[in-house]
Amino acid sequence: MRSVNYFDSEPRKSSSVLTTIATVAFLLSPMLLRAQNQRDFPPKNPVPLTTNKAAPDIRSSPFSPRAEGDTLFVVDEDPVGLDTDCKFRNDGPLVIELPVKRYVGAVNPDGTLVDPDGMIAAGFISATAKLRMPAKDIDVNGKPVPEIDEVYFNDTKIGVLSGANNAWKINEFEVPIKLIKFPKPGVSGAPPDPAINTIEIQIDQGNSSTGNEAWCMSLDWVELEFKAIAPIFLVHGTAAQSDTWDPHFTAYFSSKGIPWSNDINLKPNGTILENGKLLSMRLAELANSFGAKKCHIIAHSKGGLDTRAYLNLHYSPETLEVVSVFTLSTPHHGTIISDIIVSARASVGRESRDLAIRALIYGDYFAFRAPKSPAIDNQTTASMAWFNAQFPTVPPGIHFFNYGADADINNSSFIEAGETDDLLPSSLSDDLKFISGSAMYRAIGEASSISVTIGTRPGDYWGTKTFTSIDIANTNSNLEENDLVTSVTSAESPMGTYIATVDANHSSMKSPALASEILLYIITNFSFPF
């Protein structure tokens, strides 16, 4: 029991009385020292306590706070509320400002979450946050009136401190997430402006009615920890930019109010290696603007290869830890479409005996050659062979998942006009969609490799004519499922886990249903990656 008795210090006139008091005081000094923080009210000579900031060594308790993370925030130094001497009620409440620096989802102007209940129900954020603080000298068993120190979080009472006389104890409180103020994302890669949360300790409220100031206390530091989904970043593929995720993925993630971004614009036709480097820089910027140290990545098509280059060559988990990667129809083993187009573009007098390849060659010509080199060169089956040999894995700890897609939704072995939606222009006639789609489906499904033969033959009218014949060299034993760009076999990476084949083409697979499935997967497995 630590209590203070403020003795009347008025000088006595009688020296004998003074001598007696001095003698008694000397004899009782050990007891008096123990009881020195209990005082009569009102004190005649109150000790000034308002500026009693701690000494430079701010560790006043035997406990140390944990290191800050992106869901754990610590305040260890506060001019008013922390590392003080023992504070009484009349010294005013202890007030500590705790900055939260992580964007977790849509917020109101005051920083509280727009839809906390919905986010909690969906598993995007924990229902409560844990507030921890070491408090000293909390006399919950004090007599006659015990010490009652009320704790307020942003003006809402969340409990009272507990402890024992003259001892430090870590107090923990569950703070409803709806009380917490979170920041908005930072602008242009800057970190978010911290949202200030206020913790207030109303000291010795049990004696407020009596007017007696009996108990004092102090705090060392404050921690606030919650659980929240790591941001999801969307990486586009070849000949595309961030709007490749419009409208379905962007609308879906916007509607969920979670931290996410598709604001990643790599070189549309850049190499895998250079886009990997650009991705590394852009992800760091985005994560910084969210105040996040962890993230999930969803990558479409070549975006998955760019992501693999980033993870193999530029990954720094100290800067940003990638929890999971989902690749959507990424040609991890290349695509025969690239083989055909790259060969055709590099050739003179290109031709083919195969109807499907011929359709692709002329289709590419009339499409004004998009996508371009060098991106398309990087996605040939040959190019992916060296990439997979050199980078067969991703760094340990990263969960790597793959989705493929099959455009032949009705299993007719042909591609109907409706099965080309989002991939071929709606302005094309249904017949053209059928011919083009079926040619692409057959070329990818049947050919496991192509042959390129360069030769000359007599010209149609005079001289000789150089030709390059691009044909199927080896066929697959069965027609391989594919999404008109990437085969299901190629969509399965050398590492990681293949999740499922979606009934869709290369573009239409970016559907709300798949966005929902991936988000559910993240929530179920990695929503709170502590």
Next chain:
Amino acid sequence: MTIFSLALILIGSLIQGESELKAPNPQSSTIVEGIKNWFEIPILASRESNRDDFHLIVPGLQEDDRFEAIRIDAATEQQTTTYIALSPESEFRFFTPADVRLNVDGLSFCRSAIYLVTSPEGKGPVFHLVDSAIGQMKIILEIETNERVIPTRSVFNSDETTEHLSLVSADPFGKCTAVVMREAGGFSDHISPARFGPANSSQKENT
């Protein structure tokens, strides 16, 4: 007027041309032999143990799980065919994107281009704003406060300036910068030392 504008855009989209790359110092350009059957752009790699050469690796795994490559001696530019194995443990390190920029002596502007199909976005026909260049295009390597023109090429109405920069890569050990590009008759490999040598342009630039 609308028809005239559309016709202009269509013609502008169709008529374009690019000459072959030219190195300011012809001796810094290497034509890679034995590339008749190469269709993809080769990969450049250096070895940690021997920095006097580098390799152009032919995409495509051979039956013995090795890759065909052309070894180029940095000093003599002698080319030899070799076969190498790649793995995370291999000593080969790939050339990385180089810090270069592109200048155009002539006209550089944005123009409309019509795309009949935007693949794989499923849009089309649509108009895109693309960069266009007419004149002498120079790829410029910047080292500290100095800069050097690596290769140049004449372009007319070219909308592939960004793609050109993608083809410039730097040796991971800082020896040289390279531009590998398909030309008529094969791939050319324009090598530029990473450090600035004497200001004698006729002096051979070694890798």
